[in-house]
Amino acid sequence: MMRFIRGLDSTMNDDYQLNLISILKHAALRFGKRRVVSKRGEEKKVTTYRDVYEDVKRLANALESLGFSAKDRIGVLSWNTLEFYELFFAVPSIGAVLLELNLRLHPEEISYVANHSEAKLIFVDSQAKEIAEKIAPKVKAKFVGIGCEDFDYTYEELLKLGDKNYEFPVIDERSACISCYTSGTTGKPKGVYYSHRAVFLHTLAVAINFSLSHRDTYLQLVPMFHANGWGIFFSATLTGAKLVFPGRYSIEKIGEVVDLIREEGVTVTAAAPSVLIPMLNYLQKENISLPNLRIFTGASAPPLSLLKGMKERGIEVIHTYGATETTPVVCVNHVIPEVEEELEEEELWELKRKQGLPMFGVEVKLMKNGIELPWDGSSVGELYMRGHWVAKSYYKDERSKDAFENGWWKSGDAATIDENGYVKIVDRFKDLIKSGGEWISSVDLENYLMAHPAVLEACVVGVPHPKWEERPLAFVVLKEEYKGKVSKEELYEHLKKRFAKWQLPDEILFVSEIPKTSVGKFNKRFLKEKYRDFYTTRNL
């Protein structure tokens, strides 16, 4: 067992607390004139950190005036707006907990989350009004409209009500500040309640690992209701980067996002491959390069074609990895010079597709049947994590005992770690395809399919098979210009360059789109369910 030692008393101010509000206060005092830009539809608003801080004081004071206080859970239903950003500071600043409500979940699930957390108040952006109206009858909370007057209060009247000379209390850093529920593919969502301490330390880690500075302009593309929008806007605030909030945007009109990047001189952003793939398509069609932009990606592994294609457009794409349970960033794919020296070009690209190196503050290990596996780049085990911003339980949830062990979180991800410490996620444990006693990685097949120039998206699941237990079934979306021009056989020829015959999907189906979960991942549960009988009923 670990020894625990208390040493000599220091002479430092060790009771000084890590509080979220001090991040914004710092920006207001040191970067007061730095701009914060926010879009809502066609309208663009420009403000400064100094003014945002004043708004947040008014909001905090108004919330207390209305009787809200420490420990209260206060929900938000919003796209990526300035007001959502202000609430990320105002709600925790009085010791209350900001509850992220995922707009992409079914209203039943949103209501479940609001009720499980016992939310007393919910802020609703005008663009999410319809969702709020659906859940209103099912929850006890009062509602505040942002840019709409259909609810109990309006955001605008709260700003008027509050005092800009409000003095923030000091919050014990171990108190919860924000909550996000996992959009679990099985069962009800599970609550993660982040502490001020965890989010603050994560903010510092992301600032360092994403190399953010006061010369950057950061665009918030990751939904802020999903794992703190990866927490990057906190880090950007801390370092004095200019901020840009796009409001609601859509993949179909990705050109508008590209326009915003160019108008505001965005230097850093982050998004899942499901956003970046159409963005690259657009850049290629319009022949646009963005040489001052770096993009962090995650949620699923970026296809090689995405990394290389973006590079041709001047854009560095850096792979990261994390989860709701981890605040969320754990790994960032930094290439260490001494490691780069040892690699050929194609090996280097393969390295960049790995999830990367764990940031300081998080420990990782690979476990299989209770035994820790070596870091040899080939042993596959479940990835366990532990650290300052890794959860140690779910909120009031019996399932905690299955997911956590001695302070370690069992991620459910099957991974390898190489001798240089790079983590590679092979698959979700439950998505590994068990074929005749061997394991096939659905992720590997998908990625290699997506490396084919004609393929926009590819998803592979294991479905029951009378002889082999499970066999892979592939779903492929072709790019517009290749539709009807590329055959199944051509894709099989492509796969054979990399995979053994027994690893190939028994069938490849061309589809118009791949169903996604609320956080933009392939909905494999849905596909497995729908195609459950595909191999058992067909004529073999």
Added chain:
Amino acid sequence: MMRFIRGLDSTMNDDYQLNLISILKHAALRFGKRRVVSKRGEEKKVTTYRDVYEDVKRLANALESLGFSAKDRIGVLSWNTLEFYELFFAVPSIGAVLLELNLRLHPEEISYVANHSEAKLIFVDSQAKEIAEKIAPKVKAKFVGIGCEDFDYTYEELLKLGDKNYEFPVIDERSACISCYTSGTTGKPKGVYYSHRAVFLHTLAVAINFSLSHRDTYLQLVPMFHANGWGIFFSATLTGAKLVFPGRYSIEKIGEVVDLIREEGVTVTAAAPSVLIPMLNYLQKENISLPNLRIFTGASAPPLSLLKGMKERGIEVIHTYGATETTPVVCVNHVIPEVEEELEEEELWELKRKQGLPMFGVEVKLMKNGIELPWDGSSVGELYMRGHWVAKSYYKDERSKDAFENGWWKSGDAATIDENGYVKIVDRFKDLIKSGGEWISSVDLENYLMAHPAVLEACVVGVPHPKWEERPLAFVVLKEEYKGKVSKEELYEHLKKRFAKWQLPDEILFVSEIPKTSVGKFNKRFLKEKYRDFYTTRNL
């Protein structure tokens, strides 16, 4: 009074401790092959983070085997070496306190520090052997020789004795890890005992504010026995920068430092102006540019000629500010784009000479007669500081009650803060010259004198005057090539461009050098004492 609130319990691992050893462990696991270079005289040793971590495990285990344990103070007498760096991790890793012993202090003072801290063991580098021999009879500690066999143990035998599979204990983050005594210009040195928590958070702040990354190579020029060598090597380790330790180097052979920078591809370093002024001289003489280097400076304000001259050599010099009591970095001079837009070129240079913006984690205020002054860029008050890495007392020292107040440290520095938050140190309060009821800043006079092309160094002190209470007296060192060619009158003409007649020094004395304190600052106390009667006895 501040309200203190404890909110809802989080679900995070908030008891996970901030421990110094985890910084090195992180480097060993993620940047294991990254190089660490160390010079000792002509000899150059190259190792890696992985191997350094193994050495540190052996050292920690050896210290415990010899009976040392938590709370013990263990001193080090060394220049900037790899072994000193290893001890910065090994000693705190067992809960003990590493005591920095300032080689430039008088042996009497070193003995005082060792005895006040009750050091049980002192490590001595072979290049500091003579100093150790002088203090040995006055202290109770045992000694370990590094690269020499004249003491109780050798470093090398400790490494052999220790087990590389040693498992580190967890240390309560509020425990002391390192101690540094202020080289007070008045009275005995005062002890500051840094906690793991304070140093860790400072490490993150410096990593962010110095933009350190795994692509950097950091050269440790600031003496490591002086306020943790500004703590930068911890930040460089955390971010995976390559490290270079120069061993003992001298201003007289500054060319050797420049050679090391070029050989190792150094991208970041830090040093006081007293080191950088001769370095710039050398670069100019040899016509060398170093376009990939950025240098952080502090301890005293850099003359404008230094900032501009380095810029011409391709080198960005960034002004920082701090003190032993603050771990030490508090301010870094970042220029915010929105502030830069408002300034003419010369105003921008003046801005860059300010001490800069406080880093997150430290609050500042200006106090005068118990009243807080506005941030208007002109009100001069004493700078107070409070935060995660600011001391709240001295160790077992009665003088604490004068230096600290409600968690704030009273720095003794006279400063202004402008509306954008930039701190400018006008002078030490005690160095302000009180002339006929008005204050004259000795620092302003010095800086303007040093802006003259012929002036290498200038120091101004206030000395008693029969009529005006105090009047300024200036000491000037001319550059070699200007000696005998520049007159007092020419310097007066230069000063008159900026200063009113009553602000001019009554006398300018040409000297061959300006006496320095143990940390490289002008020794004004010595000059004031020596020239105490200069104005009162001369024929007026």
